[in-house]
Amino acid sequence: MKRPASNAAPGRNKEIFNLLRSGMNGLYTGQDRGNAFNGGIMNRARQRGVLRVGTPGDYLPFSFWESPEVLPRGIDVDIIRGFCADQKLECEFVRTSWKALLDDLDADSFDLALGGIAITRQRRLKALFSNSYFRTGKAPLVLREKASRYDSISKIDQSHVRVIVNPGGTNEQFVRKKIRKARIIIHKDNITIFENLVKGVADVMITDAIEARICEKLYPELKAVNPHRPFTSAKLAFLFGIRERSFKKIMDRWILESSYSGFLGQVFYRWISSAMPGNKV
Numbered sequence: 424m425k426r427p428a429s430n431a432a433p434g435r436n437k438e439i440f441n442l443l444r445s446g447m448n449g450l451y452t453g454q455d456r457g458n459a460f461n462g463g464i465m466n467r468a469r470q471r472g473v474l475r476v477g478t479p480g481d482y483l484p485f486s487f488w489e490s491p492e493v494l495p496r497g498i499d500v501d502i503i504r505g506f507c508a509d510q511k512l513e514c515e516f517v518r519t520s521w522k523a524l525l526d527d528l529d530a531d532s533f534d535l536a537l538g539g540i541a542i543t544r545q546r547r548l549k550a551l552f553s554n555s556y557f558r559t560g561k562a563p564l565v566l567r568e569k570a571s572r573y574d575s576i577s578k579i580d581q582s583h584v585r586v587i588v589n590p591g592g593t594n595e596q597f598v599r600k601k602i603r604k605a606r607i608i609i610h611k612d613n614i615t616i617f618e619n620l621v622k623g624v625a626d627v628m629i630t631d632a633i634e635a636r637i638c639e640k641l642y643p644e645l646k647a648v649n650p651h652r653p654f655t656s657a658k659l660a661f662l663f664g665i666r667e668r669s670f671k672k673i674m675d676r677w678i679l680e681s682s683y684s685g686f687l688g689q690v691f692y693r694w695i696s697s698a699m700p701g702n703k704v
Contacts, residue, residue, distance in 0.1 A: 502690055564617070579627050
């Protein structure tokens with residue numbers, strides 16, 4: 424890994440620097456020491472010259488499709504492109520969904536999945552994760568003038584409150600577990616879901632704090648509530664087949680080297696700073 428660290432000084436934007444420091448600090452330990460399997464993802468990818476990458480493509484800023492005709496963009500997309508470049512592979516992106524993610528992986532629709540995927544016990548039963556590259560947690564996203572009304576689960580979980588959520592991922596899992604009284608609205612498109620908050624179709628969306636903070640920059644009407652004190656803590660990572668321990672060792676080593684070289688921080692800084700006022704993702 425020979426990329427230099429970014430020339431952008433984190434001190435130029437204290438908010439960005441603090442977000443990166445809190446999200447990336449202490450994640451690059453615990454390398455996998457398990458027995459490697461012969462063959463696997465890397466051998467197949469090198470034979471094809473292509474790494475097949477699955478992503479729902481609806482999670483800003485990690486991976487999102489602006490339209491079906493273009494390739495996805497985002498933090499995870501840039502990171503995997505860097506990995507593929509170092510491995511002399513091309514990236515082929517495959518559309519999946521949060522609900523079908525594990526089934527599509529098991530069906531060999533792609534080699535690796537990304538897009539802000541949280542490490543969960545349920546997913547670990549069926550797949551392997553790389554070492555984490557970022558930490559986040561669930562936080563409310565609401566209309567700015569109503570932020571004080573929804574700063575706790577007890578205030579959100581009221582019969583008159585409408586909670587909007589995208590299906591199939593950890594957002595829905597959290598809402599189903601914690602919300603008992605409020606009305607739950609399922610919205611399938613995680614790209615357009617934020618417009619429903621702006622329009623007043625729903626009162627609250629509970630999502631990852633980093634997504635909430637990006638969205639409050641893109642939608643001035645919205646406010647991330649206490650993103651520095653999220654309801655949960657979750658680590659994000661790349662997902663691949665449960666027998667792919669040899670690939671895990673390769674990916675974990677690359678993530679570690681990329682963190683030390685400054686490449687990962689450079690990617691995060693570029694995307695988070697691009698969502699600040701006056702910039703466009």
